[in-house]
Amino acid sequence: MPYERKIKRNQRTYVVILIDQSGSMETPMAATGRAKCEEVTDALNRLLLELIRAAAPTGRDIKDYYDVSIFGYNHGVRSLFAGKLAGRDSVSVGELYAAPAAMRQREIVTTDADGNEHRATVHDPVWVTASAMGKTSMAAAFAHALPLLEEWVEENPTSFPPIVINLTDGIPTDEGLHDTVQRIRSLSTADGQVLVFNLHVSAASKDTCRFPVSAEDLPPEGQLLYSISSVLPDVLREQAQGLQMDAPHGCRGLVFNGNVVDITKVLRIGTWA
Amino acid sequence: MSVAVAGCRMQKEGDAMAECADAWYHLVQGGGTVQGLRATRATDDSTVRCAVADGASLSALPEPWARTLARELCAVPVRALSDADTLHAALRTLSDGWPAALRSYVTGLGRPLDWLEPHALQHGPAATFVAVGVLPVPGGWRWSAAAVGDCCLFQTRGDTLVTAFPLSLPESFGHHPDLVRGLDCLGAAGPSAIRTASGTAAPGDVLLLASDALAKWALAQETGRRPAWRQLAAVAVAAGEQARGSAAGGEPGPGAGACSGSGCGTGSGPRSEPRTGGGGTGAETRAEAGGDALRAFIGPLRDTGAIEDDDVTLVAVRFLDDGRTGTRAGGGADLRDGR
Numbered sequence: 001m002p003y004e005r006k007i008k009r010n011q012r013t014y015v016v017i018l019i020d021q022s023g024s025m026e027t028p029m030a031a032t033g034r035a036k037c038e039e040v041t042d043a044l045n046r047l048l049l050e051l052i053r054a055a056a057p058t059g060r061d062i063k064d065y066y067d068v069s070i071f072g073y074n075h076g077v078r079s080l081f082a083g084k085l086a087g088r089d090s091v092s093v094g095e096l097y098a099a100p101a102a103m104r105q106r107e108i109v110t111t112d113a114d115g116n117e118h119r120a121t122v123h124d125p126v127w128v129t130a131s132a133m134g135k136t137s138m139a140a141a142f143a144h145a146l147p148l149l150e151e152w153v154e155e156n157p158t159s160f161p162p163i164v165i166n167l168t169d170g171i172p173t174d175e176g177l178h179d180t181v182q183r184i185r186s187l188s189t190a191d192g193q194v195l196v197f198n199l200h201v202s203a204a205s206k207d208t209c210r211f212p213v214s215a216e217d218l219p220p221e222g223q224l225l226y227s228i229s230s231v232l233p234d235v236l237r238e239q240a241q242g243l244q245m246d247a248p249h250g251c252r253g254l255v256f257n258g259n260v261v262d263i264t265k266v267l268r269i270g271t272w273a
Numbered sequence: 274m275s276v277a278v279a280g281c282r283m284q285k286e287g288d289a290m291a292e293c294a295d296a297w298y299h300l301v302q303g304g305g306t307v308q309g310l311r312a313t314r315a316t317d318d319s320t321v322r323c324a325v326a327d328g329a330s331l332s333a334l335p336e337p338w339a340r341t342l343a344r345e346l347c348a349v350p351v352r353a354l355s356d357a358d359t360l361h362a363a364l365r366t367l368s369d370g371w372p373a374a375l376r377s378y379v380t381g382l383g384r385p386l387d388w389l390e391p392h393a394l395q396h397g398p399a400a401t402f403v404a405v406g407v408l409p410v411p412g413g414w415r416w417s418a419a420a421v422g423d424c425c426l427f428q429t430r431g432d433t434l435v436t437a438f439p440l441s442l443p444e445s446f447g448h449h450p451d452l453v454r455g456l457d458c459l460g461a462a463g464p465s466a467i468r469t470a471s472g473t474a475a476p477g478d479v480l481l482l483a484s485d486a487l488a489k490w491a492l493a494q495e496t497g498r499r500p501a502w503r504q505l506a507a508v509a510v511a512a513g514e515q516a517r518g519s520a521a522g523g524e525p526g527p528g529a530g531a532c533s534g535s536g537c538g539t540g541s542g543p544r545s546e547p548r549t550g551g552g553g554t555g556a557e558t559r560a561e562a563g564g565d566a567l568r569a570f571i572g573p574l575r576d577t578g579a580i581e582d583d584d585v586t587l588v589a590v591r592f593l594d595d596g597r598t599g600t601r602a603g604g605g606a607d608l609r610d611g612r
Contacts, residue, residue, distance in 0.1 A: 059390030123388040242449045
């Protein structure tokens with residue numbers, strides 16, 4: 001059975017996240033009033049923290065379970081890592097742990113069974129920052145990831161296959177998306193083909209379609225994303241159900257017209273975080 | 274008649290033994306007339322409790338949580354293992370103590386926390402478990418078991434599976450088993466997450482307790498008509514023998530997972546003689562010696578992909594008709610006379 005390998009130190013996986021940074025991502029989300037790009041960036045930083053935590057459940061002895069790439073695309077494609085990791089196409093979770101670009105300080109207060117308050121300062125790391133302008137070079141973003149994925153599956157032939165998550169609010173303004181994604185999805189490890197998931201976010205978040213089993217009820221841009229999305233394997237359907245998202249057998253890894261919560265959940269489902 | 278307990282555990286490929294988040298523990302109470310029999314052997318008037326806990330590898334500090342859980346499950350009355358509400362109350366008490374245990378851990382570090390540690394530790398630990406208590410009854414024994422998640426108990430007779438609990442099919446194992454958490458215990462599920470079972474055992478029977486990967490493999494063997502129950506019992510016994518052999522002085526001491534505390538089977542209270550397979554001191558070194566037999570068995574299965582590469586624990590509780598008797602009226606004589 002494919003997609004059964006557990007992710008661990010000698011059997012890692014690779015997460016590639018593609019972020020639409022076109023001008024339309026500045027539109028505020030209805031639920032929060034914050035720009036889509038800001039919500040996406042916050043969700044990404046939380047996700048990276050969660051990946052690190054999963055690789056070091058007790059907060060030390062990081063196990064390099066994951067390699068991670070994050071690319072933003074508008075008129076071009078570039079790595080979104082900042083600080084010491086700026087310009088890197090892919091990094092391990094250990095490198096992420098060692099080099100946050102910034103820390104945001106926050107105080108948390110907990111109360112114990114005796115009613116005593118305990119205050120602690122928590123530092124929230126930041127690796128990527130928000131921006132939005134220009135076009136939607138989605139095909140170019142997938143094309144940029146292709147050689148990295150080819151190299152990774154060659155070096156990790158028995159691992160759980162890489163997962164590519166594309167976050168967008170629109171349709172590509174460049175050519176060749178379908179063919180490039182087909183090439184990516186044809187790559188495989190012994191545990192299955194590379195998975196491609198798409199999360200389409202909209203400001204109003206109306207008529208949200210989560211994990212569809214057919215493209216029938218989707219508008220043309222939704223049908224395009226459906227056609228390039230992988231079937232969600234059972235292990236990730238289970239992960240979705242654990243997050244109270246219905247993911248029927250045979251559904252595609254696609255959320256269309258998703259909201260702020262969908263951003264976080266889809267990232268967690270796609271990365272097992 | 275007597276009950277013998279032996280077990281062993283091993284870590285994932287590439288991990289250190291200290292990273293093994295499985296733990297097992299057993300406790301023998303009663304049987305005060307058999308001073309020479311320690312730890313792994315109890316006569317027919319003894320009460321035996323045994324538990325296997327599997328710490329969730331993505332939770333914080335799963336190793337000490339699994340050890341604590343296994344130990345405390347051997348401290349609850351056997352009747353609590355057949356009453357989900359009573360056991361839930363005991364588990365909640367355990368969870369209530371976690372914040373204090375965590376503060377002690379942080380204090381014990383003796384250094385400021387790294388930026389990641391508060392994020393990680395606030396999630397708390399989690400584990401699955403299966404626990405069984407065995408009480409003597411005329412002519413045999415009665416066992417009561419409880420489980421949360423996918424650690425399993427199998428009652429076997431030779432290569433025949435009599436009972437599988439709480440899961441009985443390999444496809445029933447998922448990636449999100451119910452868990453006992455250090456924070457929020459069983460969560461919204463509450464006592465409904467606790468499964469219970471009971472049965473009777475006769476001489477020759479074996480109760481096998483296993484963490485999920487091995488349990489799933491064993492059930493796949495069963496459904497594929499290649500039962501491995503006898504083989505699994507032999508592995509656990511061999512591990513126990515190895516551990517005994519490596520104990521100081523070669524005395525007839527505890528099996529794998531039991532520490533060298535003397536008088537373990539002589540009526541001591543539940544917490545007075547801590548013996549654990551998940552222990553972290555000198556006792557562990559001896560205990561892990563028994564892991565060689567398990568490694569020899571699991572290694573080829575991992576190599577061929579027949580079993581998931583996960584922490585593995587296997588414990589065998591064997592019911593023996595070996596002529597040993599305790600003080601129980603009737604005791605083993607009942608059954609011997611009836612044969």
